[in-house]
Amino acid sequence: MELDFVRWLTRQPAADPRVAVGIGDDAAVLQIPANRQLVVTTDMLIEGSHFELEHHTAEQIGRKALAVNLSDLAAMAAEPLAAVVSLSLPRSQANSALARGLSSGMTMLAQQFDCPVVGGDTNVAAGPLAVSVTVMGTVESDQGWLRSGAQVGDRLLVTGKLGGSLRGHHLDFTPRVAEALQLARDYQVHAALDLSDGLALDLSRMITASGVGAVVDVPRVPISPAAEQMAHESGKTPTSHALSDGEDFELLLVVAPDEAEKLLAAQPLACGLTDVGEIIAEQQMLQRDALGETAPLAAEGFEHR
């Protein structure tokens, strides 16, 4: 089984100058360009918590396991370098189709984002399917976007539209890697993170890291069509879906007011950029309605359990 999975993983475009040694030795050996730092992130998806084998294809799961990690790289404005994968295949379903599907979904995204899979460890065990991916990228030294750089008066921008991810977006989202690299090249970003657990919860983490507060202009939050649809059934408002559903994998960006003006005028990203609020000094999180009234905003969102 291991050999097969590894063989499928290695069916990738050969001769990547960054990969000195790929799959097949005790470890992979990678070339790091001069004056760049290494950026590393890891995420594990587990059947029953993050996906269901009855409802999701192996390709979708393999793709998502890599995509969530690429989204973390995007949040640092890092360029993808390579990935390694550890699998635990459930003994009851440890068949070629499952391993091949995972590999195929992952490899397609790896090619799209120029992020070859250079190592893997495959296991067969009693228990749910678990896919653990570590992605490495690089960033020009000390140019990575952190969560801790938000400054009082800065504007809060988000890419794309939020909410309703469970309707499909959580499986087919595009990690905002290209968008992040474009913004990092042309604009000054003070802080960033990727929205994995919902704007409310993720923003609370950012302001904690930065030692500031924030006001979200709720009527401005861009709502996805899926969130509108879900609201018809859930009894919650579309906005509440947009704030708390999670798995948006859009970027939350913090920029100076004049930089925000430039960005909103230029709208350089196809996915769109929306101003949703501002950074304030008082260390609390507020929501502001259409009338300008503010109220506390709870740090509630999606937490996998």
Add this chain to the structure above:
Amino acid sequence: MELDFVRWLTRQPAADPRVAVGIGDDAAVLQIPANRQLVVTTDMLIEGSHFELEHHTAEQIGRKALAVNLSDLAAMAAEPLAAVVSLSLPRSQANSALARGLSSGMTMLAQQFDCPVVGGDTNVAAGPLAVSVTVMGTVESDQGWLRSGAQVGDRLLVTGKLGGSLRGHHLDFTPRVAEALQLARDYQVHAALDLSDGLALDLSRMITASGVGAVVDVPRVPISPAAEQMAHESGKTPTSHALSDGEDFELLLVVAPDEAEKLLAAQPLACGLTDVGEIIAEQQMLQRDALGETAPLAAEGFEHR
């Protein structure tokens, strides 16, 4: 739970100049010294396949999950840089003691090998405990030891003693990182790997990668006391344990004959170095007995299923 585990992981000596950004952001940021390549390896340990929570402590499991990866770095003669960890904690036992024990066992070894844990992802799921560790190291450009460098006439050396690992060595072994770095500095090594699945099986992989064959001088294979003990009960010979038990996590080194002479005379390692055979042109694996008679050696060893 996640916050707790991450907090324990961060209880490590602060201010490592290689770690620009540690745990707490979307990704870690690491400094790579100039003229060095990145070496990356990943391994997952799963309850029921690699350990049993009834028989092994959380500390032992956490330690081993990092140690097996450090052993892979040693096999490349790479210097440890940092590690990231993904956990799936079984819902039935997702208590602080388990997470804290894993973290503590891992952190102790991380400190010993100067390999800080810079990122993690903790999950609670139905299913066995799974610990996935990715370790990064660095090596001077193009100086990493590969499996593919064995040349006809070269000698096969092993560190330490082999076999009987299940008696305890598989939990408390010392990854041969320091030994590898010392040898890489002072000697010329053509090829190397770490013995995870037993000398016979791992050697078969090396000769395949190098396109050569090998003869193992069976009476010379260094046998651990644990292998001797196990042989009393198993009905197998101590040598058979030493060749096939696996989880030795010793190094198999391939060096030119004159270099082997120097190494064996100098015996620079406290764990010892033993000449166990030679590389031959014909692509087969042989065992040679005390009388000089040769017979095929089967590529049998330990494979986790």
